[in-house]
Amino acid sequence: MRPRWFLAASILVLATAFTGPALGVGANARVTRDDTASSYLRYDGSSDATMAACSTGRRSQNEPTVAVDPNDTSVVVAGANDYCAAMVNGDVWAGYYRSTDGGSSWQDSLVPGYPADSSAGGLASPAHGSCGASGDPSQSFDNDGRLFYAFICFNRGKPVNGGVYVARYTDDGGTYDRTVLVKKGTPSAHFAGSGLFQDKINLAVDQTTGPDSGNVYVAWSQYTGLAGNNTVLLSRSTDHGLTFSQPIRVTPVAHGTASFADVAVGPDGAVYVSFIEYPSTSNPSAGIWLAKSTDGGASFGPAVLVASIVQFDSSQFSGNGASDCGDGPFACPTGFTFSRFFSSSAVAADAAGVHVVWAARTASGGQSKVFVRNSPDGVSWPTPAATIDAVATGHQWFPDIASSGGTINVVFYDSRADPTYSAARPPGNTASGANSGNVVNTYVAQSTNGGVSWSETQVSSAGSNFGWETHASRRDGFWGDYLYISAVGGTVKAAWTDSRDLVPGTDPRETGADDDADGFDVYQPCTYVPNDINAPSYSSPLVSDPCLSQGGLDQNIYAVSP
Template sequence: ARGYFFVFTFFSFLIASAAFGQVAGHNVNMVSGTQWPTGDPFLQRQNEPSMAVSSRNPLHLFAGANDYRTVDLPGILDGEPTGDAWLGIFKSFDGGQTWISNLIPGYPQDQSQTGLASPIKGMQAGADATVRQGTNGMFYYSGLGFMRGTYQSKVFVARYIDDNNNEGGDTIRYIGTAVVDSSTGHHFIDKPSLTVDIPRAGAGTCSIPGTAATSTAPAIPVQTFAAGNIYIAYTNFVGQTGSTNTQLEFTRSTDCGATWAGPHMLSQTLRTNQGATLAVDPRNGTLYVAWRQFAANGQPDSIVMTSSTDGGVTFPLFTLVANITPFDQGDTATSFRTNAYPTMAVDGSGTVYIAWADRGVPGGDARIVVATSSNGGMTWNAPAAVDPNPPRGHQVMPAIAAVGGKITLAYYDLRDDWKTGIFLGPDTNGLYTETATVAPSVAALYSNAGPFSTYIDDGGLARRHTIDVRGVQFDAGNLASVKTFRVSNYLVGSRPGSMVIEQLQVDPPNFPLFKQGTVPFIGDYIDVAGSSIAPDGSGAWKFNTVSSDSPVANVVWTDNRDVRPPPGPNFDWTQYTPVGLTGSGVSLFDPTQTRPACVVGQAGMRNQNIYTARVTKGLTVGTLGNFKQLGLQPGSTNGTLMQRGFSVIAQNATDQLRTYLFTIGAQPVGGRASFLQFPVSGYPDPDTQLVVSISPQSTVSRAVFVTSTDPHASVPVSVVEWNATTDPPAPVTGGQQGSTLINGDITNPNISNPNISNPNISNPDIANAEIYNPNISNPNISNPNISNPNISNPNISNPNISNPNISNPDIADPNISNPNISNPNISNPNISNPNISNSDLQNGAVADTTWTVTNQGNTTANYHAKLYSSNPPTGLKSQLIVSRTYKTLVEVNCELKEQTEFVPVVNVVSPAFLAPGTVSTVPDALNGDPANATLALQPGDSALVTLRLVSPLGPVTYDAASEVAPAIIAQAANTGTNTPPSSIFGFIGGYQMQNWTAIASNGGATSITPPTGSTASAAFAYNINLGNPAGGVSFRTWSFQTTAVNNGVATFHWHYTGFHAYYAVTALLQAFSGGQNPATITLYNPPQQNCCTSPSAGFDVQGDGMISVSKGAPFGFIVGGSNGDSNSQLNGTLTISSFSAP
């Protein structure tokens, strides 16, 4: 298998996408966290994922999967691969870039009040997750709980709601679980699947419980809204144990899953009916249910379907969609199981699409085929392969979704089985080209037949099969418009000592990870999710079928790229040991057993994960924190309206610079919506349009400022690709477009204060004011490894482990005993610089300086990142990179480590270095130049700002940490002020050294070094010698202070050294601030000491500090002390570095 999206160096592009083709984003491991149960510390398995998008905020994602994180034993020899699983929940609040996770309440080890109250408490295992979105932020999670080795089972639906009321916090709340059907052991129920409709005429009412107020959050009231029907179908195995006779059962809920009707039988029991899929016609609510009938009694394999036009009350007899030649294979020691189950979607015109894996196409290898019906299922077009071109390689497990006038379909694909990606170049344009090359270990065995055979079976092969996820997307109703693309992408780099850029990961599906290491399993399905249900801005709901909106689809699947095979020569998969546990003990999974101690080489062999990738046409538009109540300013007596700032983000995921027009739609009632917070002379008021150019693989963010007399006023914002060179400028024909809706759901609970805590920062309640204070701190200097001239090391910060074992190019080779490459040169796919060539690296060097930026305010804020220097670098090539980080888990010698993955936000080639004090004549928010680096951060969230310097000849001697000061400037002023807060790193601008003064309380000498100019660190020194052999030095202090330019928080690293003699010695260091809220923070004040305990005989201490400061008021540092020594002197130096102030 091969992959390319992760594959370009920091300095050169690799070819990644067609001009207007689909772009599959970075593959994200959804499993993280070191603490159980909110993490997976045993590096266990997850599979069979399903996902949905919040109807309140499309950047909020919720997913489920089979989850084995409770297992700290080699496993159990149960009849099912899911016998030791439970069901996990996975949440993302940034569009799938980062994730948190846990388990559905009621798992065997759950002793919480919520878990003990769950109706599935007492079940030993869980499986078969399906997650679907409803209106008003609802999520419905169906699954199966069961007892191992018996027919006792329960089909259930767990309900969650996205309150969407806390920026930077977890807003997806568990409501409860309802059992849909159960078996006491006489029959077995299996494979539930569900779908959800929007409210229709005559809809019932949902009542969702609220929450009580806490010390950190207000109460959430009961939420009441119209109910959309929920439909679920599942299989009922009837007869004696081992019987394959089944009937398909169906039921529905009309009150948001609180209660369920009695089951309704959709099929007879003469054949095996399995694998139900459901979909709703967006126009009229017609429900379609399709499923697989297995061949029996002379009847062929087939896909059948039935429908209901009365909301699931009645169904006609099912009808035939097609007789099929399915791709089915059972689980063996060398092959995973899969069956040709159908997947279904309905577009905005009512056309029904059903897809499955079929062998009945030319060549004999399985292909994903689609059958369509435009008349409600009365007749069906002949099934057609959607991606027929690869000459060999099976396609299996399709998943389909209809979103935004497009049909997106994803599936596993083996066309590049036994192959790996090799990258050639760069060409004259700086582009690399990928070539799919047969892996060297099997090149001599490869022919036209390659590894391809009737089944996907590793038995007898010299190299394991490798698999990728691919997709197609086409316009609704137009199969001829199919475009195929690869979803899987992998880390790319070069091996030590090699100059070849290659793919460093593969995904072998047949690792025997189940039934105690004897059977492979990758689940029975994958999933595709999009924002299929959305508010219309008037309080009603609609299906997202508008073809003018560029759709965003999220693909989620099971992946074995992180598995580390057991060591040779035996390669014993049954001998798994849990990572991080140095000694044996009582097992968490089974307290009757002893947990084995970790053995090096045997701890990573169960690390199967679920991955996701976002599929777009290249543009993603969204709003971080898209709901805030408007109306009057709380406490206002003169009708003053509360102004809110909303962070609209747009990402250009292509490899080309593109220009976009941002447009605010209709103005809110009784108020104003504008890209400018306050009117600016020479610009429209409100300013509702701006043109922005976005660099490749970069994101821009802009604040939209809204006031309205309506507390829930909605504001639409559209983004279209723009041709600014035509006369007049116009949208690009067939170009990218997207939109976002501010305050879309009028039932959304009011916003609450963010869940961040810092005793040195005090913010007003979010209901009364918005605070956007930034902070920038902690420069980190690194020298990426560029010994290989074709590749660079992407780590712009220390990833917490010195030797990450994150590449596995050889794990598909069964005879490789040590599949991990030590210290591969790994490239970052999203940070490139075409101005830097390989020749620059052969004889040159790279140096990175990184600062951390944090939002210390109480709401999501947009910031501009700028670089200031009085002495900018010369003769060097430069790059400004803004990125966020996400930590996933790896195992190193039986220790659990966190591997840092970087999520690029901004990439600016040859950034400007501004002279201190430079002021732009154009409001920054309206500056659409791609060099205008912007970022959006939720409260308490952080990002990295990296300046990369490349010297074509010799080492980088320029000290960026001392010479360059980054500034982070908010796009909005805090409520009640007119100047946006900012944070400037270093003594620069208003904090240059000439603006600092020294004050002595009782004589002595002081100095400030340097005395003038900008600097990264400053030394404040004092000295007094009274020449008083009898009396020593009485207590006295010196202060070094400046004036705050803005309100906010000053942060710093302090290093205090000195000599206060030997007897009765004291020393003091404090930070202070004046103004309306004066404060003094003691940083160092040890007890009085005699010789020779510090501070006696000299002291040398350091630490980090912060203090709130007020605009126009003094702040700074107090140093001092005393002694009773005949050596009557005090001298010391306070060095301040990593200084950042507003």
């Protein structure tokens, strides 16, 4: 057994940090243009009630994915959880956004199959009629301009049917072709009994010229009721996304609490899957692991421990174990307001080797940093893990990584701009639990020597705060579980969730003792029935009410070329 590397014991620093937007960084482009008529169209170029509502609804989007087309690098596509669909369909759906000018301008849409979709492609989708909510997008192209878009689809009540799907687009992502069900969930309620729920997906395509070129790999976590033995599974397609194999287990039995898989393909066609293992009775330490396949994803060798980590988890800031905190029933003992975040990993492979990144605390109760560890082959790890930079202020979280053309690129969120930063507080909160401002920015770090040293820059031209109460009847925040970066040749594109367009406001339900005056409320000129911040539910406003389309929920996806 390989010895474990405990990050808290020794930390190397491999980077030089540069703060503030850098010269040469492209302009931030708003991907989700939900304030412009006809900005959303169906895949066939037509409109319907859902597209019309999405075009001007100014609702929330989060959890972006982005992919550069190797067949034509002027084509860039993105995806997100798009809550505009809820205005007509009642729940979130997977958004699909495409640019043909390198990401300067975008045409927005939804993946076909949403409940009110009457198009031929939508009615033919296996998701249509089976599930009413979709999201967790992940995308990648093959070398011939076929795009593969993975997403989960489920119902919030019975039958849950939480499954994994992959949509295929041809013509450089311009033509929707079909959607395939990869793995079906069960009807039982979320995390109840022995029901199976598929979640936390990631997709990669072999873009090499080797024998497995064009293979599509999709990995995800399968949650089994309350058993606590969720596992990482992987399925592959060897016929360009027409069919997918029965999934195989990437994590061995010992890894009973594994999640958040990330997939990469090396220049020799080797497939790598990184994941986090949470503490359990058999293993008290959280760890980042990597599994490798040398037969095109047909099988995987034993997973290797990359690093034991000290987790950075939002539940550490709530005082009651909650992973997100807000108002009313979502208020937490600490008085802080935040959406959920946690340690997760990502992997890239190139001619220099295999590179795994993750976010974790430097020590118990310490700052969260982005770490990297490099390996020549994904099996041996001759050098220790290191932080991307030496900046002593701010938390860092949700890294993603992509490598191409001799440059490794890592994108992450960073709160170094927070004047009230403390390692003991969640990003964007003062000591009293008030909003400390739009202090979260997106950074990209780059290495041109195989991950040995790094330079970094802020790529977001405006800050955000992830505590804005946009969800749960405007009493809690949700800003997604990841951001994304894609690199093909010399073209790099990063995408993130952004609050610059959101309109702050006051909550009409917060009066007297119920008004916490913390500065996280959003503009919502609505009449609530009942007018009670602690109500279990509301008969008004409905999700389609125009009062919710006035900018208070205007969380968007932005993209940039570093």
